[in-house]
Amino acid sequence: GDSVTQMEGPVTLSEEAFLTINCTYTATGYPSLFWYVQYPGEGLQLLLKATKADDKGSNKGFEATYRKETTSFHLEKGSVQVSDSAVYFCALSDGGGSNYKLTFGKGTLLTVNP
Amino acid sequence: NAGVMQNPRHLVRRRGQEARLRCSPMKGHSHVYWYRQLPEEGLKFMVYLQKENIIDESGMPKERFSAEFPKEGPSILRIQQVVRGDSAAYFCASSPPRTSGGELFFGEGSRLTVL
Numbered sequence: 001g002d003s004v005t006q007m008e009g010p011v012t013l014s015e016e017a018f019l020t021i022n023c024t025y026t027a028t029g030y031p032s033l034f035w036y037v038q039y040p041g042e043g044l045q046l047l048l049k050a051t052k053a054d055d056k057g058s059n060k061g062f063e064a065t066y067r068k069e070t071t072s073f074h075l076e077k078g079s080v081q082v083s084d085s086a087v088y089f090c091a092l093s094d095g096g097g098s099n100y101k102l103t104f105g106k107g108t109l110l111t112v113n114p
Numbered sequence: 115n116a117g118v119m120q121n122p123r124h125l126v127r128r129r130g131q132e133a134r135l136r137c138s139p140m141k142g143h144s145h146v147y148w149y150r151q152l153p154e155e156g157l158k159f160m161v162y163l164q165k166e167n168i169i170d171e172s173g174m175p176k177e178r179f180s181a182e183f184p185k186e187g188p189s190i191l192r193i194q195q196v197v198r199g200d201s202a203a204y205f206c207a208s209s210p211p212r213t214s215g216g217e218l219f220f221g222e223g224s225r226l227t228v229l
Contacts, residue, residue, distance in 0.1 A: 036220075089156070
């Protein structure tokens with residue numbers, strides 16, 4: 001079945017550092033790929049998504065590119081802020097009729113220190 | 115602009131008791147989904163409901179678990195005769211009638227601990 005593997009946390013960075021959180025997936029067909037973020041005390045919210053190969057999703061300075069050849073969707077940000085401290089989840093949907101059935105990674109806790 | 119509301123946030127039950135978790139979707143959303151996150155695992159789909167209908171329950175354990183989304187009131191996930199293995203975070207999500215694939219709006223989760 002489908003699966004998502006993401007970088008183990010926790011990750012601790014200083015403000016303005018470069019961030020990469022790795023995510024690889026296994027899926028049949030042509031999945032859509034997502035990054036969700038959970039800030040402290042809040043629910044998960046969609047950060048960005050990509051629906052086909054070579055698409056780049058971007059939002060709030062974060063980017064991720066759908067790489068079919070390496071089955072990856074790594075999350076990057078050039079300069080993190082304290083407010084980016086959160087848990088980040090990589091996820092996929094099978095792209096078919098059941099697009100509400102997301103397969104999630106375990107989540108990566110990011111802490112950004114001032 | 116209230117988001118998805120789940121309660122209780124934390125629930126402690128002894129083995130054999132019942133657990134009821136409630137979820138109120140975002141305003142204007144008529145589709146509700148429940149996910150479970152077991153320790154050290156990612157969130158896993160359990161069930162998809164619309165008002166008074168179960169659309170897809172392929173992720174629900176066959177016994178002791180049930181879900182409903184009545185015409186009035188919140189969606190409820192019910193776990194009967196809880197066991198230690200039911201200890202997990204249960205997330206509810208909602209979406210409007212026509213969702214852009216995969217964009218679900220999640221609550222903060224309800225954390226169930228079974229003693």
